[in-house]
Amino acid sequence: MRTCNPWLARISALTLMGPAVVLADEAIDANSVNAFWGVSAEKFEYRYSDSDEKLAVIESDAWYGSDELKFRWQFTGEWEEAHNAWETLENQFLAQTPISEFWDAKAGIRIDTPEGPDRVYGVIGLTGLAPYWFEIDTNLYVSDEGDASVDFEAEYELLITNYWIVSATFETLLAFSEDREIGVGKGINSTEMGLRLSYDLIDRSFSPYVGVVHERKYGDTADFARASGGGTEDWFAVVGARLAF
Amino acid sequence: MTRRLIAVALALGLPAIGMAGEYDLTVDRVKIDTGDFVKEGIGYNGSSPGPTLRFKEGEDVVINVTNNLKETTSIHWHGLILPFEQDGVPGISFPGIQPGETFTYRFPVVQAGTYWYHSHSGFQEPNGAYGAIIIEPEGREPFRYDREYVVQLTDKHPHSGDRIMRNLKSSPDYYNRQQQTVMDFFTESREQGFMATLRDRRMWGQMRMMKADIEDVQGFTGLINGKGPEQNWTGLFKPGERVRLRFINSSAMTYFDIRIPGLKMTVVQADGNNVQPVNVDEFRIGVAETYDVIVHIRDEQAYTIFAESMGRSGYARGTLAPREGMVAEVPELRKAPMLTMADMAGHMDHGDMDHGSMNHGGMDHGNMSDGAMDHSNMNHGSMNHGSMDHGSMNHDSMSQGGMDHSAHGAGMPEDPFYASGSGLLPTASNGGKFLSYSDLRAQSPLYEEREPTREIEMRLTGNMERYEWSINGVKYEDADPVVLQYGERVRFKFVNETMMTHPMHLHGMWSILDVGAGKWNPIKHVISVAPATTVYMETEVDAPGEWAFHCHLSYHAAAGMFRKIVVEGGPDEEVASGDAQAKGGDA
Numbered sequence: 052m053r054t055c056n057p058w059l060a061r062i063s064a065l066t067l068m069g070p071a072v073v074l075a076d077e078a079i080d081a082n083s084v085n086a087f088w089g090v091s092a093e094k095f096e097y098r099y100s101d102s103d104e105k106l107a108v109i110e111s112d113a114w115y116g117s118d119e120l121k122f123r124w125q126f127t128g129e130w131e132e133a134h135n136a137w138e139t140l141e142n143q144f145l146a147q148t149p150i151s152e153f154w155d156a157k158a159g160i161r162i163d164t165p166e167g168p169d170r171v172y173g174v175i176g177l178t179g180l181a182p183y184w185f186e187i188d189t190n191l192y193v194s195d196e197g198d199a200s201v202d203f204e205a206e207y208e209l210l211i212t213n214y215w216i217v218s219a220t221f222e223t224l225l226a227f228s229e230d231r232e233i234g235v236g237k238g239i240n241s242t243e244m245g246l247r248l249s250y251d252l253i254d255r256s257f258s259p260y261v262g263v264v265h266e267r268k269y270g271d272t273a274d275f276a277r278a279s280g281g282g283t284e285d286w287f288a289v290v291g292a293r294l295a296f
Numbered sequence: 297m298t299r300r301l302i303a304v305a306l307a308l309g310l311p312a313i314g315m316a317g318e319y320d321l322t323v324d325r326v327k328i329d330t331g332d333f334v335k336e337g338i339g340y341n342g343s344s345p346g347p348t349l350r351f352k353e354g355e356d357v358v359i360n361v362t363n364n365l366k367e368t369t370s371i372h373w374h375g376l377i378l379p380f381e382q383d384g385v386p387g388i389s390f391p392g393i394q395p396g397e398t399f400t401y402r403f404p405v406v407q408a409g410t411y412w413y414h415s416h417s418g419f420q421e422p423n424g425a426y427g428a429i430i431i432e433p434e435g436r437e438p439f440r441y442d443r444e445y446v447v448q449l450t451d452k453h454p455h456s457g458d459r460i461m462r463n464l465k466s467s468p469d470y471y472n473r474q475q476q477t478v479m480d481f482f483t484e485s486r487e488q489g490f491m492a493t494l495r496d497r498r499m500w501g502q503m504r505m506m507k508a509d510i511e512d513v514q515g516f517t518g519l520i521n522g523k524g525p526e527q528n529w530t531g532l533f534k535p536g537e538r539v540r541l542r543f544i545n546s547s548a549m550t551y552f553d554i555r556i557p558g559l560k561m562t563v564v565q566a567d568g569n570n571v572q573p574v575n576v577d578e579f580r581i582g583v584a585e586t587y588d589v590i591v592h593i594r595d596e597q598a599y600t601i602f603a604e605s606m607g608r609s610g611y612a613r614g615t616l617a618p619r620e621g622m623v624a625e626v627p628e629l630r631k632a633p634m635l636t637m638a639d640m641a642g643h644m645d646h647g648d649m650d651h652g653s654m655n656h657g658g659m660d661h662g663n664m665s666d667g668a669m670d671h672s673n674m675n676h677g678s679m680n681h682g683s684m685d686h687g688s689m690n691h692d693s694m695s696q697g698g699m700d701h702s703a704h705g706a707g708m709p710e711d712p713f714y715a716s717g718s719g720l721l722p723t724a725s726n727g728g729k730f731l732s733y734s735d736l737r738a739q740s741p742l743y744e745e746r747e748p749t750r751e752i753e754m755r756l757t758g759n760m761e762r763y764e765w766s767i768n769g770v771k772y773e774d775a776d777p778v779v780l781q782y783g784e785r786v787r788f789k790f791v792n793e794t795m796m797t798h799p800m801h802l803h804g805m806w807s808i809l810d811v812g813a814g815k816w817n818p819i820k821h822v823i824s825v826a827p828a829t830t831v832y833m834e835t836e837v838d839a840p841g842e843w844a845f846h847c848h849l850s851y852h853a854a855a856g857m858f859r860k861i862v863v864e865g866g867p868d869e870e871v872a873s874g875d876a877q878a879k880g881g882d883a
Binding site: 080083088089091152182183209210211212213 | 368385386387388392416417461462463465466467470473474475476477478479498501502503504515759761762764771772773844846853854855856858
């Protein structure tokens with residue numbers, strides 16, 4: 052099935068009108084391309100903190116769809132070497148559609164299955180390109196426990212040359228209510244800032260990088276972390292690669 | 297005449313395809329070696345480019361095309377006037393040629409000139425499925441030459457067409473390696489001042505547009521007749537000869553600026569139709585266009601045919617030489633141009649435009665500091681050398697506003713086919729004459745001049761960030777066909793609202809490009825429309841059936857800049873072909 056686009060109109064047209072529409076569809080299939088896919092890992096890295104914490108981190112994205120409707124699977128995982136366990140393990144299944152020239156809306160579910168209690172969330176989000184080339188991604192989550200939270204990510208790429216690229220990232224998580232079981236306090240939970248210097252080694256498919264990441268927890272979330280013996284602020288050295296197929 | 301034909305056949309190294317009307321082509325998987333890389337591709341009769349087909353005006357051709365691929369294929373006879381069922385567009389003219397199937401094309405040849413053929417299925421053409429067509433006129437040609445060569449250009453990329461399309465959809469700047477960098481910012485700051493540079497970046501950043509969006513697909517190797525710059529395709533000549541070069545741009549995505557340092561070129565044909573001769577030093581060939589030029593070579597030395605891509609990210613190179621193995625110097629690529637605010641005009645909401653800050657700070661300097669300073673942007677012909685002291689011009693005095701912009705504007709070549717102040721405005725590297733559409737005049741009018749029956753506006757639209765391309769904001773899959781009535785003369789108004797140049801190609805009927813010359817307007821099959829410009833063409837609707845109309849940049853067409861044109865009414869087929877025959881043949 053090469054076309055799912057515009058899927059609703061297509062399905063209704065097919066059932067209502069029959070052969071004439073099918074013929075027109077052949078012309079479209081032969082002369083334009085309507086469905087695409089992509090697989091990438093924005094982060095595929097090893098982090099080593101000043102407090103000797105070692106993490107393997109992956110943030111990947113696979114999508115399939117048309118200009119009007121894409122299906123995404125986003126996978127985020129943080130593997131902690133000391134505990135030999137997934138500290139974060141998150142799968143998001145989303146549908147995404149454009150709402151303006153530069154912005155897409157998305158909706159779907161997120162399933163968290165890290166070490167400890169699992170959570171399932173409903174997700175609605177916004178992703179796109181803000182003026183001055185800031186890539187923005189923000190989501191509202193409502194968990195099966197009824198707790199709501201928002202995350203926000205911004206990324207800016209600075210071209211040193213057309214192959215050496217510095218990317219600056221900022222991420223934050225804000226919760227509207229406490230979910231003590233998974234260590235989430237009310238208010239701003241955490242921030243993560245990263246600076247990575249990458250080089251496009253093979254096209255844009257394989258771009259190794261080095262960088263630094265600063266993570267900080269705030270408020271109750273920090274207290275929960277301290278209570279369970281963790282730190283609240285960490286500097287990491289990172290080494291990894293951006294991948295795209 | 298006969299001697300010339302034999303010479304031509306020998307020179308081209310062609311299998312002697314005679315004037316008999318029957319031709320066989322197989323569509324095969326082939327290896328393409330560009331000298332930079334080797335890749336799998338698609339070709340005809342075992343090679344890419346395929347064989348040059350030589351037809352004779354007035355003959356009825358029969359072409360058997362056998363598909364040896366595992367997928368559907370098709371051949372479109374680009375620029376040929378023929379019955380629509382023979383036009384070779386799957387889903388519009390016919391269902392396509394299935395694997396293992398032989399499809400027989402039959403059509404009368406009603407015109408003469410240089411054309412080409414290519415697959416109209418998927419990305420087979422970017423993958424190598426193209427070849428040249430030469431049609432000998434029935435009568436005499438209005439110019440003389442001693443020998444001729446096809447110079448067929450393409451932009452061969454290591455990635456397959458599907459891969460390129462997918463990458464562009466994932467990340468529209470995937471192939472753009474000429475983006476402005478931090479280093480450029482510092483250089484520009486030094487030359488034009490920190491604030492001016494910051495303002496410039498702010499404007500472009502605010503709009504999320506890139507000044508470097510000139511070529512979607514970089515990283516290709518330019519080929520001439522299938523040979524990369526290192527493999528150096530060579531055409532031989534004897535000193536004193538006039539050599540006719542039939543330039544065909546068979547690229548998927550690349551416009552070329554062509555020159556032969558040391559030689560003047562006389563343009564005698566555009567898109568297969570004779571034009572009143574124009575002497576030029578350089579010309580730009582849009583994707584899918586053809587230009588025939590004649591060079592009169594007096595000296596016994598080698599000359600480089602140098603075809604720089606419009607965005608200066610690559611080039612094709614060949615040689616004209618008295619003996620095999622002789623080479624001439626290969627010029628350096630010139631500095632990559634950048635779009636200016638003028639190229640954005642079609643895209644911008646004028647309410648948002650900050651005219652104050654846009655003025656000369658952001659706009660002209662980017663263009664001038666390097667472009668005009670190296671004199672390549674200046675029209676020396678129209679400029680008064682006496683009053684202009686090149687020595688006293690320097691970067692500093694220019695960037696500080698030491699230059700009188702209004703006076704400079706008058707000295708700069710204006711071309712109605714580029715936005716005023718456009719960063720894309722080409723200039724000849726030797727300061728001489730660069731061909732403009734405005735220079736093209738039909739040798740003999742093909743049609744009676746008459747008032748158009750109506751005007752159809754086609755806004756060329758898109759969203760670069762999403763890599764979506766459309767006409768009037770609607771992609772092919774969502775669009776109704778454009779319905780024309782047989783016997784109409786339709787005036788098309790192309791308004792380019794994007795930042796890219798689009799070569800618009802109408803199948804089956806001629807595009808009469810309005811250069812303001814009335815009945816002498818040139819007849820073409822591809823009309824290139826630069827950013828922020830409005831271009832008119834007229835079409836005598838004299839071919840019944842269903843036709844394709846699209847941007848000839850492969851990935852723009854595939855992303856939706858495509859329309860079906862339906863011509864309703866018309867005489868029965870017998871009358872139609874007779875009629876077309878009467879009208880064809882411009883030589």
